[in-house]
Amino acid sequence: MSDAAWLDALPTDFYDQLAHCLSLHGMAAAELLSQPESHRLATLTALDSRKVQELNGIQNHEQLLTSLRTEPLALYHLLLLGRLTLETSLAAPVLAYVQQQMRVEQQQLDYLKTYCLELSGAFLNTLEEHLPAPVGVASLSLHRLHIEEAFAKLLAAHPTAAPPAANLRLAEPQLQMLRLALLLVHSLPATADHPFLQAVGKLPHLQPEALEPLIEHLGRVRAQEQLTLTMPELVQLYQGMQVCGMIFVSDVMSRLGLEDAFPTLSEAENAATEAAPVSNRQAVGEMVSGFTHWVQHTFPESEEIQQARQEILALADTL
Structure with missing residues (x-):
């Protein structure tokens, strides 16, 4: 991955576009992994709270490129778990915290969430085009399917949060x-x-x-x-x-x-x-x-x- 041409093709302001998305997805992934039923997801993604915190520490384009060169699947998993969480009631405490910290109205929060989900969706597609599957898995798309199935099981076991x-x-x-x-x-x-x-x-x-x-x-x-x-x-x-x-x-x-x-x-x-x-x-x-x-x-x-x-x-x- 060290000489992947697609990484060099990323615009120099890509981190600036991704910063809010990365932060929001990181918080959502951390919330998901704090659930007692998340063991299977942690095993599939090799993510834990320490790794999520480390990835959330990315501060600029150079650090983003370094992460994508050295451990691209970690960032892929962070965005995927964050995206899955943000589309469910599990994200309620994360969104409430973000709204409080940013002091924004619900409409602005909804806009931010939509923007971040659209960006992560597009970037995940890009990553799936270029990243190899984890060892022992036929393809990255099959790996993603396994993660989504494990997430669905966790969600089914989790009580629906009241609005x-x-x-x-x-x-x-x-x-x-x-x-x-x-x-x-x-x-x-x-x-x-x-x-x-x-x-x-x-x-x-x-x-x-x-x-x-x-x-x-x-x-x-x-x-x-x-x-x-x-x-x-x-x-x-x-x-x-x-x-x-x-x-x-x-x-x-x-x-x-x-x-x-x-x-x-x-x-x-x-x-x-x-x-x-x-x-x-x-x-x-x-x-x-x-x-x-x-x-x-x-x-x-x-x-x-x-x-x-x-x-x-x-x-x-x-x-």
């Missing part, structure tokens, strides 16, 4: 309140004699194992960063916040031993204080009310939210 329902940018107190609500609900005793706790334990969206991915999701987000939520996640937060609010204004709080963790002023202290500070219970109540009203106002026609609201109203009757 995003909302994008929020939360202040630190709001973010902490959402985390607190979910952690509180997650830690509720599974066996309790209180009708309210028993009823909470029957809500499908608030099961501990169902909450754990969202708790982890919120744990990774920092204040003012874009928080993308699916409708199931929004329902979990909507119900979790209200359950948290009910706990704070009922005897459930003392039953769970939370009074010391979230102290409030006694009636005597309130009476003795000319301008009593806002209690933690009041602050929680205001945040819960604000978030609840925002969800109901933003999604007035959502059947999922209406169902979640009915479940919460039934829950309130147990207090």
Whole structure:
């Protein structure tokens, strides 16, 4: 490959054309290879996170040519895996990250994705014309077919990602309140004699194992960063916040031993204080009310939210 004439024929600005495409496909390939079911694809392509990172480090036309001369199949595999991923729901976290970093609207993101896919498609065709197949494979097109079959199997085994329902940018107190609500609900005793706790334990969206991915999701987000939520996640937060609010204004709080963790002023202290500070219970109540009203106002026609609201109203009757 060192004296391949087709490489010398590439325009000198080819890397500049390919840069965004290479970066986006690299991120998508890395996301794919992070899936637990990706072992077969890693074996077929000899790619891992280290190699993907190395290829994503290509910064100019000379480095691109060097890579194409010394390990052309690695770049071929990167573009192929990235392309396969970008056309499926597996690319959702990658595209959300790119949109956040570039601060672009959805239409601009769609344009960038389309441009990169068209470029990678054309370049893959060029590579298939000139590259030899891996050892032991009759042709590169047959090799590609094997990779596409392995990808299809991975996709079939992967749960379909739900589309995003909302994008929020939360202040630190709001973010902490959402985390607190979910952690509180997650830690509720599974066996309790209180009708309210028993009823909470029957809500499908608030099961501990169902909450754990969202708790982890919120744990990774920092204040003012874009928080993308699916409708199931929004329902979990909507119900979790209200359950948290009910706990704070009922005897459930003392039953769970939370009074010391979230102290409030006694009636005597309130009476003795000319301008009593806002209690933690009041602050929680205001945040819960604000978030609840925002969800109901933003999604007035959502059947999922209406169902979640009915479940919460039934829950309130147990207090």
